[in-house]
Structure formats: structure tokens, C-alpha cells
Amino acid sequence: MKKQSNSRRNFIKTTTLATGAVITAPLQMNFMAPGLGNKKLKLALVGCGGRGSGATVQALTADPDVELVAMADAFHDRIEKSLKGIQEHFGEDKKIDVKEKNRFDGFDAYKKAIDLADVVILTTPPGFRPYHFEYAITNDKHVFMEKPVATDPVGVRKVLEMAKIAKAKKLNVVVGLQRHYQSKYIDLKKRIDNGVIGQIRSGQVYWNDAGVWVKKRKAGQSELEYQMRNWYYFNWLCGDHILEQHIHNIDVANWFIGDYPLSAQGMGGRQVRNGKDHGEIFDHHFVEFTYANGAVISSQCRHIPGTMSRVDEVFQGTKGSITLGNGVIKDLEGNHQFSYPIKWGEDPNPYQVEHDKLFSSIRSGGVISDTENGAKSTLSAILGRMATYTGKKITFEEALNSQLHLMPESLTWDSTPPSIPDSNGNYSIPTPGKTKFI
Amino acid sequence: MFPDFLRLLLFLNLTTYLSFGQQNYKQQLPGTEKSIAMLFIPGGTFTMGSAPTEKGHFADEGPQHQVIIDPFWMAEFETTWDLYTLFMERTIDKYQINSSLANEVDLEVDAISGATTPYTDMSFGMGTDGYPAICMTQLAAIKFCEWLSAMTGNFYRLPTEAEWEYACRAGTSSAYSFGETSENLSEYAWFKDNSDDTYQKVGLKKPNQWGLFDMHGNVSEWTLDAYEIKAYRIRKKNNNDNPYIVPTKIYPRVVRGGSWMDRASRLRSATRRGSSKKWKQRDPQIPKSLWWHTDAPFVGFRIVRPAKPPKIEIQKKYWNYSTN
Numbered sequence: 001m002k003k004q005s006n007s008r009r010n011f012i013k014t015t016t017l018a019t020g021a022v023i024t025a026p027l028q029m030n031f032m033a034p035g036l037g038n039k040k041l042k043l044a045l046v047g048c049g050g051r052g053s054g055a056t057v058q059a060l061t062a063d064p065d066v067e068l069v070a071m072a073d074a075f076h077d078r079i080e081k082s083l084k085g086i087q088e089h090f091g092e093d094k095k096i097d098v099k100e101k102n103r104f105d106g107f108d109a110y111k112k113a114i115d116l117a118d119v120v121i122l123t124t125p126p127g128f129r130p131y132h133f134e135y136a137i138t139n140d141k142h143v144f145m146e147k148p149v150a151t152d153p154v155g156v157r158k159v160l161e162m163a164k165i166a167k168a169k170k171l172n173v174v175v176g177l178q179r180h181y182q183s184k185y186i187d188l189k190k191r192i193d194n195g196v197i198g199q200i201r202s203g204q205v206y207w208n209d210a211g212v213w214v215k216k217r218k219a220g221q222s223e224l225e226y227q228m229r230n231w232y233y234f235n236w237l238c239g240d241h242i243l244e245q246h247i248h249n250i251d252v253a254n255w256f257i258g259d260y261p262l263s264a265q266g267m268g269g270r271q272v273r274n275g276k277d278h279g280e281i282f283d284h285h286f287v288e289f290t291y292a293n294g295a296v297i298s299s300q301c302r303h304i305p306g307t308m309s310r311v312d313e314v315f316q317g318t319k320g321s322i323t324l325g326n327g328v329i330k331d332l333e334g335n336h337q338f339s340y341p342i343k344w345g346e347d348p349n350p351y352q353v354e355h356d357k358l359f360s361s362i363r364s365g366g367v368i369s370d371t372e373n374g375a376k377s378t379l380s381a382i383l384g385r386m387a388t389y390t391g392k393k394i395t396f397e398e399a400l401n402s403q404l405h406l407m408p409e410s411l412t413w414d415s416t417p418p419s420i421p422d423s424n425g426n427y428s429i430p431t432p433g434k435t436k437f438i
Numbered sequence: 439m440f441p442d443f444l445r446l447l448l449f450l451n452l453t454t455y456l457s458f459g460q461q462n463y464k465q466q467l468p469g470t471e472k473s474i475a476m477l478f479i480p481g482g483t484f485t486m487g488s489a490p491t492e493k494g495h496f497a498d499e500g501p502q503h504q505v506i507i508d509p510f511w512m513a514e515f516e517t518t519w520d521l522y523t524l525f526m527e528r529t530i531d532k533y534q535i536n537s538s539l540a541n542e543v544d545l546e547v548d549a550i551s552g553a554t555t556p557y558t559d560m561s562f563g564m565g566t567d568g569y570p571a572i573c574m575t576q577l578a579a580i581k582f583c584e585w586l587s588a589m590t591g592n593f594y595r596l597p598t599e600a601e602w603e604y605a606c607r608a609g610t611s612s613a614y615s616f617g618e619t620s621e622n623l624s625e626y627a628w629f630k631d632n633s634d635d636t637y638q639k640v641g642l643k644k645p646n647q648w649g650l651f652d653m654h655g656n657v658s659e660w661t662l663d664a665y666e667i668k669a670y671r672i673r674k675k676n677n678n679d680n681p682y683i684v685p686t687k688i689y690p691r692v693v694r695g696g697s698w699m700d701r702a703s704r705l706r707s708a709t710r711r712g713s714s715k716k717w718k719q720r721d722p723q724i725p726k727s728l729w730w731h732t733d734a735p736f737v738g739f740r741i742v743r744p745a746k747p748p749k750i751e752i753q754k755k756y757w758n759y760s761t762n
Binding site for chain 1: 523526559563566636719720722724726734735
């Protein structure tokens with residue numbers, strides 16, 4: 001165990017130096033995205049899971065003249081499964097075909113796919129995102145990318161750097177924090193901005209449910225392949241569920257307050273979901289985020305079956321309160337003031353709206369720049385994770401400058417993953433009070 | 439919940455009423471303390487559908503026609519999350535009752551596919567313990583029945599649309615099982631006007647004459663049938679023997695009873711509703727989940743067990759999910 005953490009620390013040191021060099025490299029600014037008018041838009045999908053396939057369907061639905069030209073994934077079988085799903089979705093309505101030679105697998109597949117496209121969808125496990133995003137922006141592509149946009153601060157800094165370049169190049173970037181594209185949230189945010197509950201002083205944000213899928217280890221798999229298949233449970237790939245899922249709710253708190261947290265402290269652990277199949281992530285976190293204006297947000301996320309389920313955001317202001325889930329606003333006495341008329345199955349699908357806006361902006365020469373908020377909300381959730389892992393109070397500034405680097409910058413199938421199990425098959429689990437802030 | 443002494447009275451009352459011998463019973467779930475109360479529904483004949491003169495009548499509810507229904511048991515309550523979670527988690531499969539003890543079915547529990555874990559909380563924060571399970575696809579509801587059959591040895595399935603309406607009416611022919619108008623609906627049902635925008639625990643309102651709770655409202659309930667708007671037009675006037683439209687497509691299939699989100703007239707005994715692709719609209723994945731309707735927090739189900747189980751080779755058709 002000790003040996004592992006040593007090698008991991010060394011690894012972090014060396015790669016941090018390398019990253020520093022990349023960040024300070026001079027910006028290449030000789031490209032400005034042209035308005036793409038009526039041109040056929042070539043689309044590449046990088047990360048062929050269920051979400052990537054869904055996003056591809058939405059992109060192909062958003063604009064009649066988009067063609068899926070390339071697909072990339074670490075695994076060939078995921079590409080084939082994804083393509084089949086997309087084809088079945090459209091059936092006879094739209095012919096979808098990606099040439100065999102444009103279906104790329106492996107760790108560098110993303111470059112080959114991105115090279116062939118005008119617009120790219122980045123939906124691999126989030127650890128890869130900064131590096132894929134960097135390549136896409138460097139090569140002048142418009143981007144839809146899923147949240148979170150990194151799993152460590154090194155990645156967040158890279159994405160923030162690329163955000164500036166993307167803006168300068170007038171490239172459109174939509175980040176899959178789809179509540180920003182959901183009618184209910186947009187409507188209620190306007191009401192909050194108009195002061196119906198006054199200034200937000202406190203809030204509670206939740207992602208509590210039974211948890212997600214687990215992929216069992218299969219005979220013959222290398223450790224790296226196993227982790228890539230069961231990626232949810234490894235921090236370099238996923239960043240823990242406080243980041244991978246709960247980012248949505250933390251992001252809503254940031255959005256509604258209009259700021260990012262100043263600091264965080266919290267607690268967490270893994271009490272129920274703690275088997276060998278469950279890698280190294282926690283099954284619960286509770287974090288207190290404090291904002292510059294004194295507002296405090298309690299954030300809870302839990303993956304434990306048989307416990308109270310709730311995915312929601314609630315805020316209390318100086319004049320009243322709001323619950324985003326049911327869209328209800330009340331005054332300070334608890335009297336009902338407003339209900340957003342939720343029309344299940346009828347309100348526009350926010351996942352579709354993301355792509356409708358992206359493509360219409362590309363066509364009209366507009367610029368959507370979701371990146372900076374995506375990166376800062378990603379960092380907010382990482383900040384929460386740092387607080388629960390270490391048990392310390394940590395500031396946003398400290399997190400932003402942290403040298404924690406979980407994600408290797410380059411990988412081959414021969415690489416050793418950053419986390420490796422001990423001889424009993426157990427991974428090293430973060431321990432509050434012992435795990436150090438890096 | 440309905441107070442125990444009242445339920446006991448009801449039970450005694452029913453068992454007296456059903457003097458020809460069939461009894462209510464509780465289906466234990468092996469390996470747990472949980473059980474499902476099953477009420478005996480006597481066979482009979484009833485008029486299905488509603489007359490054009492009924493307030494709220496839709497064209498798909500006519501013409502009215504006479505239907506013969508064989509006896510069956512029906513769950514007193516809508517299936518709750520407590521029970522549905524057992525199916526989702528599948529941690530009690532090892533307690534499958536040996537088929538020699540209850541031999542209506544011949545199934546190995548590990549051969550039955552299980553619902554995938556949803557990415558988000560499918561109860562939408564409306565509560566789980568004692569609350570009706572929602573958002574499952576008809577496939578998932580069907581597979582729950584198959585799984586329960588394998589676990590217990592008794593043959594369970596979804597009700598046909600005709601069985602559902604027969605049970606809901608409980609011998610009445612009025613718009614609701616308690617009367618012609620919705621005036622007293624709040625005593626019997628959770629719907630738009632009283633639900634506070636959420637489903638409620640099962641069994642809090644008055645049951646119908648046969649002891650079934652929440653047939654009107656709370657959550658709409660899956661049936662086996664394909665939804666055809668003109669279904670009743672091709673039926674005979676009389677003696678339709680246990681009619682059931684076997685689906686050949688995924689959509690639309692029939693849900694009944696109306697829900698916490700619906701206005702009163704959609705809770706009538708005759709109201710029909712077809713499922714829709716829109717019920718998966720916000721599922722962000724492709725392929726979309728076979729198991730979850732992200733946009734149908736108003737849909738649940740309850741189970742039935744025919745008094746005379748079908749032959750084993752025919753049982754499969756009630757658990758199959760044809761998609762062509």
C-alpha cells in the first residue's frame with residue numbers, strides 16, 4: 001500500500017510539471033470560426049456510451065444537415081453498440097452510417113475522430129475531458145461536452161485556459177448541465193433574479209438515491225480495462241459521485257446565488273457500498289459550502305439503497321423560499337406564492353434544447369460559452385470531495401491551485417492505472433483526518 | 439394505512455360475501471417480512487365502457503358492451519416501492535420457494551431479466567416507503583409479475599383492461615364506483631384537486647365495494663392490453679369472453695384509473711389512456727431504457743392472479759413483451 005501511494009505521488013509530481021508547461025504555452029490565435037451557414041456539418045462522437053449515443057441522436061435531430069462521420073471509444077464493442085442504437089432510433093427516417101475506417105478505438109482514437117469533424121461530442125468518462133477538449137479547441141471544433149469537465153484541478157485549469165481560447169476563436173461550447181436549458185429552471189431563475197424570495201441566504205441541494213450500475217471484473221481483463229469498464233468507481237475517471245452526479249445540484253446553487261463557493265467543509269465515507277467491485281469512491285458526502293455573501297448551502301449526496309431518495313434544490317431567501325423540484329415558491333410565513341406549471345412529457349426536453357441551441361448558434365455565427373461555468377462548477381464539486389476526503393476546511397482558491405493530478409495525460413493499454421488494488425483486491429480508500437490535501 | 443380493525447371487518451365481510459369458498463390471502467415474499475394482500479374478485483358479467491351521456495365520456499369508451507370475466511385475485515393496493523425495490527435489487531432471489539410447494543408455474547428465478555438501476559431517483563422525491571412505485575415501463579411491470587411468480591410458485595400477471603375495469607366498477611355502472619358525479623371523489627381518490635402535486639401512500643382513501651384501494655387516482659395502472667381507440671367497436675354486444683388485445687407494438691398500451699396529476703373526469707371507471715413514446719422523452723441515453731419511463735411519474739401498477747391459472751406453456755404469453 002505504502003509503495004503504491006509513493007509511486008502515485010511521484011507520478012503526480014512529474015506530470016504536474018509537464019502540465020505547467022502546457023498551460024503557459026503561447027496561445028495560437030490564427031483561427032476564427034466562420035459562420036457555418038448552410039454547410040453540411042460533420043459530427044464526431046467521442047465516448048460511445050448511452051449518454052454519448054443519446055447526445056448524438058439529439059445533435060442529428062437538432063439540425064437537418066448534420067452527418068455523423070466518425071466515432072471514437074476506448075472499446076470497439078461500445079462503438080458498434082452505440083451505432084446500432086443510433087440507427088435503430090432513426091429507423092427509416094434517417095440513414096445513419098459511419099464508415100468502418102472512421103470508427104476508431106483505443107486511447108488516441110479521439111484525435112482521429114475529431115480531425116474529421118466540424119462539431120464534436122465529448123462524452124467519455126470525465127477524466128479524459130480536459131485533454132479531449134483541448135484537442136478539439138486547438139483544432140477549431142465546436143463542442144458539446146458532458147459534465148463534469150475534469151476530475152482534478154489540473155484538468156479544471158486546462159479547461160479554463162481552453163475556455164478563453166474557445167471564446168477568442170468564437171467557437172460554441174455547450175456543457176451538459178442541462179438544467180440551464182430546462183424551461184422550469186430558466187423561468188424560476190428569472191423570478192429569483194427579480195427578487196421574489198429576496199437574497200438567497202441558505203439552501204439544501206440533494207442527489208440521494210440507490211446508486212448506479214456496477215460492472216463486474218471479467219476473467220482475462222487487465223486492471224486498466226477493468227477500471228475503464230467499471231469507471232464510475234475510480235476517481236481518475238469519474239471523480240466520485242459528488243462530482244459525477246451531484247455537480248448538477250451544486251451548479252444550480254452557484255447559478256441561483258450567482259457566485260462560486262468561497263470554501264467548503266464536510267464529511268463522508270463508504271458504509272454500505274464498500275465491496276471490491278466498488279473501487280475507491282464514497283457512498284455518501286455531506287458538505288457545507290459557504291459563499292462570499294455569507295450564504296451557506298448544505299449539499300448531500302448518497303448512493304445507498306433503501307434510504308430516502310431525493311434529487312432537488314431548495315433555497316431560503318430574505319423574503320421567501322423556493323423548491324426547484326416541484327417549482328414552488330413560498331413566502332416567509334410558508335404561504336404558497338407560485339407553482340411552476342410542470343407539464344410532464346410536454347415541456348421541451350432540455351437534452352434536446354442543448355443541441356437545438358448549439359446548432360442554431362453555429363449556423364448563425366453566435367457564440368455559446370458554457371465552459372467557464374462548467375469548469376467552475378466542476379471545481380466546486382471537486383472542492384466538496386476534497387473537503388469530505390480530508391475532513392478539512394478548504395477554500396475555492398486552494399482547490400483551484402491544488403496540484404492534485406489524478407488523470408494520466410497519456411495512456412496505452414499497457415499503462416498501469418493510477419489506482420491499483422492491494423493483494424486482497426481492495427483499493428486505497430480516502431480517510432478523513434489522514435488523507436492529505438494536495 | 440387503513441386501520442387494521444377496519445381491514446379485518448372488511449376481510450370478514452368479504453369472505454362472507456364470497457360464500458362460495460374462494461378466500462382472500464396474503465402472498466408472502468420469501469426471505470422478507472413483506473406480503474401482498476390479494477382480494478378474491480368473483481367472476482361475472484359487466485357492461486364495459488361508458489355511454490355518450492356520461493359526463494367526461496370519450497369516444498374510445500364506446501360502444502358499451504357486455505363482458506364475461508373469470509374469477510381472479512387482485513392486489514388490494516397498488517404495488518409500492520417497498521415491493522418493487524425487491525425486484526430492482528434482486529437480493530432475495532435465493533429464497534425462491536421450491537416449485538414443489540406451489541406449483542402453478544415452472545420458472546427459474548435467475549432466468550428472469552431484471553430492471554436496470556436508473557441513473558436518477560425515479561420517485562422524484564415523492565417518497566418510497568408505503569408509496570406506489572412509478573415510472574416503470576409496462577415491460578418492467580410484466581417482469582415484476584414473472585419474477586414474483588418464480589419467487590412464489592403462484593401465477594401472477596397484470597390485469598387485462600377488461601379485468602381492471604370490472605374490478606374498478608365492483609358491480610357498479612356509474613361513472614365512478616361510488617356514484618355518478620365527482621362530488622365525493624376526494625373521499626376515494628387522490629387527484630389533481632387534492633394530491634398536493636404528489637402521489638400519496640397507498641390505502642389512505644376509502645376502498646371500493648370489493649375492498650380495492652386507489653383504483654381511482656393516485657397512480658394510473660398498467661394493464662396487459664394494447665391501446666386501440668376503436669377497440670370496443672369491433673366487439674360483440676354481448677358475451678365477450680375475457681377480451682384482451684395482445685400488443686404487437688411498444689406503444690400505445692393501456693393504463694387505467696387516472697392519477698394524482700389528473701382532473702376528476704380522467705379518473706372515471708371507463709377512462710382509458712394509451713402509453714406514449716413521450717413518456718421516455720427525457721431519458722438522455724440511447725438506447726432509451728427498456729425499464730424506465732422518465733416522464734411518467736403518474737404510472738404504476740397492481741397485480742392479479744387468475745383463480746384458474748393458465749397452462750404452463752400458455753403462461754409465457756402474459757410475460758412476453760412483443761415489440762414488432
